[in-house]
Amino acid sequence: MKKKKYLLVLVATLLVCIVTTISPKSASAFIPCSEGGKHNMYGNGLGYVKNVKTGKYLINRRQAYRCKKCAMVVVSVNNVYAKAKSLGKYQSATGPDSTVQVILQKNNTLFNNTSLTKDPFTQGMQFYR
Numbered sequence: 001m002k003k004k005k006y007l008l009v010l011v012a013t014l015l016v017c018i019v020t021t022i023s024p025k026s027a028s029a030f031i032p033c034s035e036g037g038k039h040n041m042y043g044n045g046l047g048y049v050k051n052v053k054t055g056k057y058l059i060n061r062r063q064a065y066r067c068k069k070c071a072m073v074v075v076s077v078n079n080v081y082a083k084a085k086s087l088g089k090y091q092s093a094t095g096p097d098s099t100v101q102v103i104l105q106k107n108n109t110l111f112n113n114t115s116l117t118k119d120p121f122t123q124g125m126q127f128y129r
Helices: 002-018
Strands: 019-022 039-051 057-067 072-076 088-094 100-105 111-113 125-128
Touching (some): 039 072, 057 100, 088 100
Parallel strands (some): 039 100
Antiparallel strands (some): 057 072, 072 088, 088 111
């Protein structure tokens, strides 16, 4: 019995460490990094955007990026590391470093990025591997 309880606590602890739930931030214009300059965006594992009212995922198992300086997180349908020219549908938020990023929201709103170079939102970002 103690062994089962220990394993359950261990699994719960690991899930808390891996999955981070964060609330969305409005993101359709240039947002300078609060630490100065452009956001230094690095790939940060899998990303999800979930509507908590319906329980449906708006973005499921896609690319997550996180600014190394200010903890801004972007979850997008397109993957810039696979040479995508845009983020496509995306949502942004702030949150701690995690292997899996989950953005919870109460609606189905997603932003749409059609160009990494022309959209004001992504003009404030530099993507690194």
